[in-house]
Amino acid sequence: MDFNKEVFKEKFKNRLDEKYALDVKDATPQELYLTLSSIVRSSYSRYWRKTWKKYMEDGKKQIYYFSIEFLPGRLLMSNLLNMGWLETVRDALKDLDIDLDEIAEVEKDMALGNGGLGRLASAFMDSLASDGLPGNGNGIRYRYGLFKQKFIDGYQIELPNEWLDSGNPWEIRRESKSVTVRLGGKVYLVDRGNYLEPVYEDAQLIKAVPYDTAIVGYKNGTVNTMRLWDAEIPSSEEAKYRTIEQRREVEDLVSVLYPDDSKESGRILRLKQEYFFVSAGIQSIVRHFKKYNKSMNKIGEYIGIHINDTHPAMSVAELMRILVDEEHMSWDDAWKQTVAVMSYTNHTIMAEALEKWPVHIMQQVQPRILQIIQEIDRRFVEEKQGKYARDMIERTRIIKDNQVRMANLSIIGSHSTNGVAKLHTELLKDDVLHDFYVMYPERFNNKTNGITDRRWLQIANPELSKVLDKAIGTEWRQDPTKLQKLLKHQNDNKVLNQIANAKLKNKERLAKFIEKETGIKVSTDAIFDVQIKRLHAYKRQLLKLMHIVKLYLDIKQGKVASDFQPRVFIFGAKAAPSYYYAKAIIKCINEVANMVNNDPEIGDKLKVVFLEDYRVSLAEKIIPAANISEQISLASKEASGTSNMKLMLNGALTVATLDGANIEIKDYVGEDNIFIFGLTKDEVYDYYNNGNYHSYDYYNNHEEIRRVLNAFVDGTIPNCQAEGQEIFDSLTKYNDEYFVLRDFESYVNIQEMVDRTYSNKRHWNQMSLVNIAYGGMFSSDDTIKRYAEDIWNISPLKDEKHGTYSL
Ligand code: T68
Incomplete structure (x- = not known):
C-alpha cells in the first residue's frame, strides 16, 4: 500500500490495538515506540527479502565487514528517514497527539562499541545500503553494551548497560542459520593420502546463533544485513555442562564488550570472542557461497571479507582452515583465494594498541588456528629469504618472540591495507609499516574516514x-x-x-x-x-x-x-x-x-x-x-x-x-x-629523534604554565589532591608524553x-x-564508494530506485 498520512494513522491505531489492546491516549511512550517500530519493521522486511535474493540472482560479489564493534546508536529515526517516512510520520503522530521525538527517546542506544572504530563500522553499514551496495556486517551480539557512565563525587563509575532488557524490536533470531564453533582442546593431523585430516580431542563446541538487523538504504529499496552472533550450548553437548560455572563460561563469551579502546587486556576471553565471531561468520559465508554453485577456487570473485582493525585477523587462518581442512584445497590454491578475499584497515599507530597474542594463549584458544598461522609464517619467511635482509624478515614475520602479531597476519594475508586519513596512511607507509610497504607497495592505500x-x-x-x-x-x-x-x-x-x-x-x-x-x-x-x-x-x-x-x-x-x-x-x-x-x-x-x-x-x-x-x-x-x-x-x-x-x-x-x-x-x-x-608531525618526530624535549623546563621557565599547573597541587582546585598531583607529575617529572606543555x-x-x-x-x-x-x-557514502571500487570490486544493483518504502 502506498504510504500516506491517513493510511499510516489507521495502521498505527490498528497495530497498537493488536499488540496491546489499547487506545492511543492510554498507551505509554514505550508501547507507542514498540508499535511504531513494529510497523517500520514489517514494512521494510519485504525489501530485505528481495535485496538478498537479487544479490543471489545477479551473482553479485558480496562484502562482509568483520568488526568486533558496531555502534549504531538508535535505529528508529534513521529507519524512518531512510524509508522516506520521517516527516509524514511526525505529522501523523502529531494528529494523534503524539510527539515523535518523545517516543524516539525511549529507544536505548545500541552501544556495541567503544568509540570511533565502532561508529565508523555503523556509518559504513548505512552507506553500503544507501549506495545500493552488497555489503553486510558481522560481529558479536554483546549482552551488555559499553558501560553506562555515572559521576559520583566527580569520579567515573561504570554501571552495566542492559540494553536488551526491554527487548530489541530490530533484530531477528535465525535459529536455522546457526553454526558450531570449536574452541580449545587438542588437534592431531592424520594422513589421508591426498590430504591431512585434523582430528580434534576435548574441544568445546559452541552453538553460534545469528541475530540479524536490517540496514535500510536511503530511499532506494536496498536493505542489507548486520549479523551479530550469540553463543549458546548446543543441545548435543548439554550433558557436558553440569555446573552453573560451566554454563556461565559459554554465556561469558558474548557477555561484555571490552571497554578498552587502546590497550589489550590480555584476557583469554577476548581472544575467544575474536575467534568466535570470525569462525561463525566465515562458516556461514562459505555455506552461503555454496548456493552459488561455483568452484571454491572462485570464492575470491564472489566474497570479500574486510578486517576492521586486527581483532578479526584470525579470519585469514579460519578461511585457510575451511578451504584446506574441509574443502581439501591445496595450500597454494587456498592461499591465493584467501588473499583475494581479505582486506584490512588499520586504525591506529599507537604501539600499545597493536594486538599481539602469546603463542601459548592462541594454542589454548584454538590449536588448529595456531598451526595454520605457524605454517603461514613459515612459508612467508621461506618466500622472502634471499629477497630481503634477515632483520627485515624478522620484523615482518608473523610470529616473533613467542607472540603472534595480528597486524602482520592481516597485511600478509590480505590484498589491501589502508589507513583512515592521508597523514595516517603516510605514517603507515613511511614509518610504522614501512617494511611491509617496501614488500607490497601495491597493497597500501588511503581511505579517509567519513560520516553519515x-x-x-x-x-x-x-x-x-x-x-x-x-x-x-x-x-x-x-x-x-x-x-x-x-x-x-x-x-x-x-x-x-x-x-x-x-x-x-x-x-x-x-x-x-x-x-x-x-x-x-x-x-x-x-x-x-x-x-x-x-x-x-x-x-x-x-x-x-x-x-x-x-x-x-x-x-x-x-x-x-x-x-x-x-x-x-x-x-x-x-x-x-x-x-x-x-x-x-x-x-x-x-x-x-x-x-x-x-x-x-x-x-x-x-x-x-x-x-x-x-x-x-x-x-x-x-x-x-x-x-x-x-x-x-x-x-x-x-x-x-x-x-x-x-x-x-x-x-x-x-x-x-x-x-x-x-x-x-x-x-x-x-x-x-x-x-x-x-x-x-615533523616537529614531534624531531623531538623523538633528538630526545630533546624537557617538559620540566617549560614548567620552570614559563610563569603562565607554572601558575596553571600549581593550581592542580596547591589546593586552588579543591578535592583532587591525589589526581592533581598525578597530573602534575606526569607533565613535569615524567616528561609530558604528549607535549601538553x-x-x-x-x-x-x-x-x-x-x-x-x-x-x-x-x-x-x-x-x-x-x-x-x-x-x-x-560523506561516508563517498568513502564507501572508494572502498567498493579500489578494494572490494563490488558494484550496486542496477535495479529500480524506490522513492519511499510502501506500507
Ligand atoms: C579510532 N580508533 C581512531 N579504536 O582513534 C580514530 N581500539 O582516530 C579514528 O577516526 C577511528 O578509529 C575510526 O577510524 C578506535 O576507535 C578502538 O575503538 C579500539 C577498540 C578496541 C581495541 C583497540
Whole structure:
C-alpha cells in the first residue's frame, strides 16, 4: 500500500490495538515506540527479502565487514528517514497527539562499541545500503553494551548497560542459520593420502546463533544485513555442562564488550570472542557461497571479507582452515583465494594498541588456528629469504618472540591495507609499516574516514536542514557534496542570519537539556566550546582543562582581555575502567567544573559542563549546538577522528592541530576558516629523534604554565589532591608524553584569536557557512564508494530506485 498520512494513522491505531489492546491516549511512550517500530519493521522486511535474493540472482560479489564493534546508536529515526517516512510520520503522530521525538527517546542506544572504530563500522553499514551496495556486517551480539557512565563525587563509575532488557524490536533470531564453533582442546593431523585430516580431542563446541538487523538504504529499496552472533550450548553437548560455572563460561563469551579502546587486556576471553565471531561468520559465508554453485577456487570473485582493525585477523587462518581442512584445497590454491578475499584497515599507530597474542594463549584458544598461522609464517619467511635482509624478515614475520602479531597476519594475508586519513596512511607507509610497504607497495592505500550526514545533519539538526533546503534546495540530502552550493551565499545576510538562528535554537535546546541533567544554567550568548571523544592522554583533554584553569585564574586576578568572550565548555568522554590516568583527568575536570560554576565572581563568563554517559544519542544533542570543535590531539597520534567532521558539518569552527583528518578539513575550508595551532608531525618526530624535549623546563621557565599547573597541587582546585598531583607529575617529572606543555602557549594564543573572531558575528557566521559547505565532502557514502571500487570490486544493483518504502 502506498504510504500516506491517513493510511499510516489507521495502521498505527490498528497495530497498537493488536499488540496491546489499547487506545492511543492510554498507551505509554514505550508501547507507542514498540508499535511504531513494529510497523517500520514489517514494512521494510519485504525489501530485505528481495535485496538478498537479487544479490543471489545477479551473482553479485558480496562484502562482509568483520568488526568486533558496531555502534549504531538508535535505529528508529534513521529507519524512518531512510524509508522516506520521517516527516509524514511526525505529522501523523502529531494528529494523534503524539510527539515523535518523545517516543524516539525511549529507544536505548545500541552501544556495541567503544568509540570511533565502532561508529565508523555503523556509518559504513548505512552507506553500503544507501549506495545500493552488497555489503553486510558481522560481529558479536554483546549482552551488555559499553558501560553506562555515572559521576559520583566527580569520579567515573561504570554501571552495566542492559540494553536488551526491554527487548530489541530490530533484530531477528535465525535459529536455522546457526553454526558450531570449536574452541580449545587438542588437534592431531592424520594422513589421508591426498590430504591431512585434523582430528580434534576435548574441544568445546559452541552453538553460534545469528541475530540479524536490517540496514535500510536511503530511499532506494536496498536493505542489507548486520549479523551479530550469540553463543549458546548446543543441545548435543548439554550433558557436558553440569555446573552453573560451566554454563556461565559459554554465556561469558558474548557477555561484555571490552571497554578498552587502546590497550589489550590480555584476557583469554577476548581472544575467544575474536575467534568466535570470525569462525561463525566465515562458516556461514562459505555455506552461503555454496548456493552459488561455483568452484571454491572462485570464492575470491564472489566474497570479500574486510578486517576492521586486527581483532578479526584470525579470519585469514579460519578461511585457510575451511578451504584446506574441509574443502581439501591445496595450500597454494587456498592461499591465493584467501588473499583475494581479505582486506584490512588499520586504525591506529599507537604501539600499545597493536594486538599481539602469546603463542601459548592462541594454542589454548584454538590449536588448529595456531598451526595454520605457524605454517603461514613459515612459508612467508621461506618466500622472502634471499629477497630481503634477515632483520627485515624478522620484523615482518608473523610470529616473533613467542607472540603472534595480528597486524602482520592481516597485511600478509590480505590484498589491501589502508589507513583512515592521508597523514595516517603516510605514517603507515613511511614509518610504522614501512617494511611491509617496501614488500607490497601495491597493497597500501588511503581511505579517509567519513560520516553519515543523514544522522548528523538531517536527523540531529532539523533546524539547519530546513535553512539549507530553503537556501540551496534539497539535493544535498541525496548528495552531501552539493552543500558546496552554499558557498554562493557567503555574503547573503539573509542566509547567514538563518544559519545563526538555527544555531541559536540548537543552543537553547541543549541549554535546557544541560539544566535538566546537571542543574547548571548556561547562557546561549556564550561560545559553546565542545570536546567529545574517548578520554585518552593523546587526545589531550588536559590541554583544554589547563586553558580553562588559565581563564579562571585570569578572571579572578582581574586580567581579562578586552575581547574576552564568555564560554560554556562542554565535555563528553568515557575512560576505559582500568585507565587510571584518564580517570584522574575526569575527576579533575569535574572538580574544576564545580569550582568555576559555583563562583559568583565568574558568573556567566565561564561554565564547565561534563555530560555523563557520552554516546551516539547524546552526541546528536550536543553537536548541532556547538560553536567550537576541539580537535587537539598531539600531531601524528589521532589516526583520523570523525567528530571533527560531524561538528564542522553542523557549522562549528575547528580548533585543531595538524593531525588526522583535521589536515583534510583545513585543505577544504582554507586556513582562514579554521584555527590551527601546535606542533606539526615533523616537529614531534624531531623531538623523538633528538630526545630533546624537557617538559620540566617549560614548567620552570614559563610563569603562565607554572601558575596553571600549581593550581592542580596547591589546593586552588579543591578535592583532587591525589589526581592533581598525578597530573602534575606526569607533565613535569615524567616528561609530558604528549607535549601538553609544549603546545600550551600556542593553544592559548589561538583561543584568543577565537575570541576576537567571535566578536565579529557576521564574519563568524561566514566561516561557519564555509564549514557546513565543505562538511559534505566527508560523506561516508563517498568513502564507501572508494572502498567498493579500489578494494572490494563490488558494484550496486542496477535495479529500480524506490522513492519511499510502501506500507
Ligand atoms: C579510532 N580508533 C581512531 N579504536 O582513534 C580514530 N581500539 O582516530 C579514528 O577516526 C577511528 O578509529 C575510526 O577510524 C578506535 O576507535 C578502538 O575503538 C579500539 C577498540 C578496541 C581495541 C583497540
